[in-house]
Amino acid sequence: MSILVNDALDRNLETNYQIEIHNIYKSFDKRDSAVTVLENINLNVRAGEFISLLGPSGCGKSTLLKLIGGLLDQSSGRLEIDGHAITGPSKKVGFMFQKAVLLPWRTVQQNLLLPIELSKGNVEEANARIGQLLELVGLKGYEHYYPKELSGGMQQRISLARTLMTDPDILLLDEPFGALDEFTRETLNFSLMDIAEQSGKTVILVTHNISEAVLMSDKVVVLGINPGHVLETIDINIPKPRTDQVMATKQYSEYVLHIRDLLGVGRK
Numbered sequence: 001m002s003i004l005v006n007d008a009l010d011r012n013l014e015t016n017y018q019i020e021i022h023n024i025y026k027s028f029d030k031r032d033s034a035v036t037v038l039e040n041i042n043l044n045v046r047a048g049e050f051i052s053l054l055g056p057s058g059c060g061k062s063t064l065l066k067l068i069g070g071l072l073d074q075s076s077g078r079l080e081i082d083g084h085a086i087t088g089p090s091k092k093v094g095f096m097f098q099k100a101v102l103l104p105w106r107t108v109q110q111n112l113l114l115p116i117e118l119s120k121g122n123v124e125e126a127n128a129r130i131g132q133l134l135e136l137v138g139l140k141g142y143e144h145y146y147p148k149e150l151s152g153g154m155q156q157r158i159s160l161a162r163t164l165m166t167d168p169d170i171l172l173l174d175e176p177f178g179a180l181d182e183f184t185r186e187t188l189n190f191s192l193m194d195i196a197e198q199s200g201k202t203v204i205l206v207t208h209n210i211s212e213a214v215l216m217s218d219k220v221v222v223l224g225i226n227p228g229h230v231l232e233t234i235d236i237n238i239p240k241p242r243t244d245q246v247m248a249t250k251q252y253s254e255y256v257l258h259i260r261d262l263l264g265v266g267r268k
């Protein structure tokens with residue numbers, strides 16, 4: 001084993017972090033110059049934590065998520081999962097985006113099997129888990145439906161089940177319910193919290209919604225813009241499981257007001 005790998009393992013055992021983001025910078029080439037989109041990003045995440053990335057449009061939330069998911073390379077800095085540098089997409093990580101992108105000619109069951117087929121996994125074994133996953137996302141019995149027969153919220157539930165099919169340790173969710181109405185979105189947020197708590201998976205959620213971030217997260221990373229940087233990482237010390245009642249507490253409103261202040265939202 002090389003000294004470098006040993007170093008990384010030692011550091012990870014010491015800190016017990018599943019994801020380590022250290023001094024990350026990311027630039028994109030635009031025409032004849034490079035534009036810095038993320039600057040000096042630091043974040044450590046423990047296994048099973050629920051983290052929200054919150055900030056204005058264009059502050060680099062999706063870019064940061066893609067860096068963690070190995071879909072982009074950082075310009076500089078260190079990014080590790082379980083003590084290993086992220087060099088590309090990994091089976092440990094599952095992605096979910098705002099649009100479900102289900103294949104219309106495939107049934108729910110066939111859509112759920114797609115990531116297994118693509119990764120040449122054991123289809124028979126995966127097939128046996130479909131019923132259980134559909135139950136988890138509240139769509140038991142929908143195996144043979146086609147996407148067009150499902151509402152937007154139901155399609156997002158299927159998309160979440162598809163992300164869970166490969167049993168990743170880390171869920172990277174990019175505004176997964178952002179295109180849905182408020183009622184459906186709230187219901188799905190609670191489902192997601194249940195799933196995260198039951199499965200012990202790590203969740204990193206990109207959102208524009210302050211209340212949602214505070215309600216759901218162990219930590220909220222508030223980002224500023226131009227270039228994207230961490231304004232503050234806030235530990236949300238509200239006991240779990242969290243219910244509607246949390247939103248009526250002074251503690252909850254203090255977190256929300258503090259983040260609104262940080263982001264310069266509202267009128268004083």
Ligand SMILES: Nc1ncnc2c1ncn2[C@@H]1O[C@H](COP(=O)(O)OP(=O)(O)OP(=O)(O)O)[C@@H](O)[C@H]1O
Pocket residue numbers: 028029037055056057058059060061062063064
């Ligand atoms: N592949 C790319 N090439 C060039 N520039 C990019 C690329 N991806 C993102 N950017 C730029 O990086 C900046 C951050 O984009 P990003 O999508 O990460 O922001 P965001 O905070 O997720 O925004 P939103 O909340 O609107 O989705 C933007 O200025 C965007 O134009």
